[in-house]
Amino acid sequence: MKVLVVGANGQIGKHLVSFIQDSDSLEAKAMIRKQEQADFFENLGADTAVVDLEQDIDAIAKAAEGVDAIVFTAGSGPHTGKDKTIMVDLDGAVKTVEAAKAAGVKRFVMISSFDTRREAIQAAPESFAPYVAAKHYADKWLKGTDLDYTIIHPGILTNDKGTAQVNAGVEVERGEIPREDVARVVVASLENENTIGKEFQLVAGSVPVKEAIRSI
Amino acid sequence: MKVLVVGANGQIGKHLVSFIQDSDSLEAKAMIRKQEQADFFENLGADTAVVDLEQDIDAIAKAAEGVDAIVFTAGSGPHTGKDKTIMVDLDGAVKTVEAAKAAGVKRFVMISSFDTRREAIQAAPESFAPYVAAKHYADKWLKGTDLDYTIIHPGILTNDKGTAQVNAGVEVERGEIPREDVARVVVASLENENTIGKEFQLVAGSVPVKEAIRSI
Numbered sequence A, B: 001m002k003v004l005v006v007g008a009n010g011q012i013g014k015h016l017v018s019f020i021q022d023s024d025s026l027e028a029k030a031m032i033r034k035q036e037q038a039d040f041f042e043n044l045g046a047d048t049a050v051v052d053l054e055q056d057i058d059a060i061a062k063a064a065e066g067v068d069a070i071v072f073t074a075g076s077g078p079h080t081g082k083d084k085t086i087m088v089d090l091d092g093a094v095k096t097v098e099a100a101k102a103a104g105v106k107r108f109v110m111i112s113s114f115d116t117r118r119e120a121i122q123a124a125p126e127s128f129a130p131y132v133a134a135k136h137y138a139d140k141w142l143k144g145t146d147l148d149y150t151i152i153h154p155g156i157l158t159n160d161k162g163t164a165q166v167n168a169g170v171e172v173e174r175g176e177i178p179r180e181d182v183a184r185v186v187v188a189s190l191e192n193e194n195t196i197g198k199e200f201q202l203v204a205g206s207v208p209v210k211e212a213i214r215s216i
Helices: A009-023 A035-042 A057-064 A082-103 A118-123 A129-143 A177-190 A209-214 B013-022 B034-040 B057-064 B080-101 B120-125 B130-144 B177-189 B209-214
Strands: A002-006 A027-032 A047-050 A069-072 A105-113 A148-154 A156-158 A167-171 A175-180 A196-206 B002-007 B028-034 B047-050 B070-073 B107-111 B148-154 B156-158 B165-169 B176-177 B198-204
Touching: A002 A009, A002 A156, A009 A027, A009 A069, A009 A177, A027 A035, A027 A057, A035 A047, A057 A082, A069 A082, A069 A129, A069 B080, A082 A129, A082 B080, A105 A177, A118 A129, A118 B013, A118 B047, A129 A148, A129 B070, A129 B080, A148 B165, A156 B176, A167 A177, A167 B034, A167 B047, A177 A196, A177 A209, A177 B013, A209 B057, B002 B013, B013 B028, B013 B177, B028 B057, B028 B198, B034 B047, B070 B080, B070 B177, B080 B107, B080 B130, B080 B198, B107 B130, B107 B177, B120 B130, B130 B209, B165 B177, B165 B209, B177 B198, B177 B209
Parallel strands: A002 A027, A002 A069, A027 A047, A069 A105, A105 A148, A148 A196, A156 A175, A175 A196, B002 B028, B002 B070, B028 B047, B070 B107, B107 B148, B148 B198, B156 B176, B176 B198
Antiparallel strands: A167 A196, B165 B198
């Protein structure tokens, strides 16, 4: 299964491409914004495609040609300029979903935010609410398609070394999760068809990733 | 017909409440953010409701109880902070649409932007694109409901005195339009059921408003 990683040069993205390349059943194509980011991925034996998420759907669809799955892990992050929040976290995600449809790629894994329900927009601190709103609408858009989606809602992302042990479920207590373990969960989700059509929250925990994802 | 004007204290909103109060068939309820904005509308004999668009759907639905139509003319404007673009122009609009549904109000008139198609997001200058994106998704949301909507796409808004003469159509040449004439077109749209389920671009022109709207 060939997997286009959108946002490959991000922190989760780099772990993810690395784990995909380590997997027997998967191979990665890293979608990156600049040619000078390619070395890291080529050294892992991964394909690359240079596309800026602010380009149009056709450009993204071209990068998606011939792949079997797309993972959206691009993000402006909650603390970038708010213009990027709507252009990347919402519009970039929607364009990637539309590109998947245009390229005939059915499988789509979205890295979302911990809680993207309507109530969470209202409850968020003012500086964080635009990010939650962007993720809310992006998730809604994906769920309105007939793609084979999985939406992962990670807790507070850290750069701690992963433990490969998590707590995943429709609703779990808010907590931290190393980016490395989010990447492991994406791989496990791609390898488990039972995650199709589902969304789940994800924090650090005590259940091995594969087991946690099998019972989602 | 009682009309809730969301964004009544804006420049189009003030003209609109005034025209509605002048009309024989319509009466206005002005939704405003602060109690101290109420005087202007009370002096016109209009009802008021103090609700901030960043409150939840229930608060907006309560303001919409008992009205027959809602006009959304709130806007952060293209040059406010981009956090307000997503929170007001997109999320505020969506919450108002959902409030209309919750309160059983079928008729909805949206003041959009001149061109909110996917292509217009891509073509917009970087500083303007987030605004176009927000309006794109708001319009899409409204069109996905079964409300009796009309979406008005005005050209470049000016504070010039209106002439009550416009050019309205599915696609017209880009140009300016006085805010006063946008307000006139909203009233004419509310008074003409043939505008239901339609959207049109609007610039200054040479056709009297009522005639232009009748033939939309």
